[in-house]
Amino acid sequence: MSGQKIYEGILPVHKPEGVTSADVIRKLQRHFKPSDTFQGYLENETSRRSRDSNWQTRKKRRKLLHPDVKIGHGGTLDPMATGVLITGIGVGTKHLSKFLECSKTYETIIVFGAETDSYDRMGKIVRKADYEHVTRELVEEAMKKFRGKIMQRPPIFSAKRIQGKRLYEYAREGIEPPMAIKSSAVEVYDLRIVEWYEPGTHEYKWPEEELPAEEKEVAERMLDKEAAIPVASEAEAEAAQANTAAEDTKKRKVSPDILNEASEGVKDDAATKRQKTDTQNLNPESTTEEPNVVKKEHNTAKTDEAKESDPITIPAEKEEEAPRPPAAKIIMTVSSGFYVRSLAHDLGKAVGSCALMSELVRSKQGDYTLEPENILEYKDLDAGEEVWSPKVIRLLEAWQEKNP
Template sequence: MPKIPSSSLPASGLFALAKPSGPTSMSIINDIKPLIGNSRLFVEASKLNSEGKGGKGKRKGKRSREAVKIGQGGTLDPLADGVLVLGVGKGTKSLSEFLDCTKEYRTTCLLGCETDSYDSEGAQVRLAPWKHVTRESVENALSQFRGDIEQKPPVFSALKMDGKPLYEYARKGIPLPRPIEKRPVTVLELEIVEWLGSEHEFKYPEKKFSDEEKEALAKSLQGVEGDVPVQDEVEIDAKANPQTPTAFVLRMKVSGGTYVRSLVHDLAHAVGSAGHVVTLTRTRQGRFALDPKEPGDFGCIPWEVFKKAVADTGEKDADGWTEWEREVMERLDVVE
């Protein structure tokens, strides 16, 4: 474990944790704020409250929690897991570089179903044929998504148009005043790393768009987005006797601002089907990686380390550090 000289305390810096799928990025930060705000690693001793009697695992006062700044370098959706870069103290000033940095992802696409959010957290919008899609057809289609491309953000997103979130237009059937603006991004690497076929347990979301919701979506897109299908394209008996749809795993290296969900959505359209994201892992963000291999890389702290510390900060070693503090010091990119 790298030793941080006592004269350098409290420290500022950047570190990454391995976010689990499920919680929001902000809830993760809120969970660890009491730890950060009550550690001599990041806060001046004079601003820390005394431990108090029976203080093992006890959270301390509001004053110490507010004594240091903490922020994130790019949020992850609740569904997503993987690298979440955090900045503490002066490290928060360096977080902006991680918004535009190169990132790497692994994501699983499930064919045959389109959702409003483009992932499994949303509701079914339409079903489409998928049996004709082969690995070869997907690999052939990947070429049009490599290099400098333009992406259109999902209509069910918080991006605003004329001061109103896009999802509000879509849900209320308000016609979009103009087409959704495409964004230039760069896909440096894109490949299939696993063809699951039907050997998986992924299912379509149980929640479905009603006819009224489909009509509202169609109305909001009419006239500005071209022919956007919102009706099912499969036979009724196929719904009654469904087969396990095809799924496959992609690995990609992309520029900042790339919508992985949009890429999967557009790729499914390119092979004459529909599709959505069922797993999404950010494996790298700049110099932070789940599997650090390159010179200058920093690894990620398992979420379980923090989860355990939130419940009970644990015993201190001979130098006065708890387990989570040792883990952070081992992977901390110090900012002077």
């Protein structure tokens, strides 16, 4: 043993857009293992393993002699999202569960007038709707129903499992899950608009690609499920869940078996065209063969009584114009298990239109905030150990002092 100090604990990292949470862990590993900063940790780990009979087998011998810095994270962020990603180093990995359960603060940009299969700008457009009636006042009124305890349905492109298969896998194959997607009870502690963007005053846009016609029908059916349901107690949450499940059963006009058979020719083609590396935000990738068609037609004059499940169709002549939708920057503090993408989608329905999430920043998780002195910048890793090491040591030592 060299007597070098052992650094471990909780390390918040500022995740940039375009990388997965797993990418962050791998990059930390690549920089930490060969560094002088973590030699004390690695020597201690080698010594510990040499005394542990479980590491004496030939199969584990190499890992005994060449350990990695143990690193995990306390809750993923989608590739398009930025902000606080909590990582655990060494013994810190045992404390990550508390960050899965803690409250989180997000800042998001929601753009109205269109919805995608993934509920965000990384997906492909399923439907467009009129947005001329959408005002800040209308949105603020609709937001009242999303505060407090609500039942929220996960996005169809999420890692939730149904019968052992993730939801995004069903979506990529263009088929509905064999049973209803269950809503979950979540809580919204704070939800407010911090900036409103009138049409034509911002650069947030819808995606350009639309789903192919053969996949759009299933996507529309899944997107038309009921939006978030406000609840006042756990008992009411259970009752709301039961009612939602009953409604889902009623709405299923075609059995899962028939659906599977009908989409058999689509599955192989869709599966080969669509690939994405992160399980939190996998989106289909295929070319649009025909323009988006919205089957329902409604009066474009919409008031505060606009129904959440009744989006207004854009008249044909407007589809040729460049979209100039309104958008809003919204800040929220929410419980664990909350999907910001679902909020964007449901809020669009609540104002009689459609909406998608265009930007997302996690600005706080637990006690860790997105402030330069409180977080490791991802870009600092490439700047060299002399840049990132002092901040990493300071953050880990601060955690060790609080958790002796």
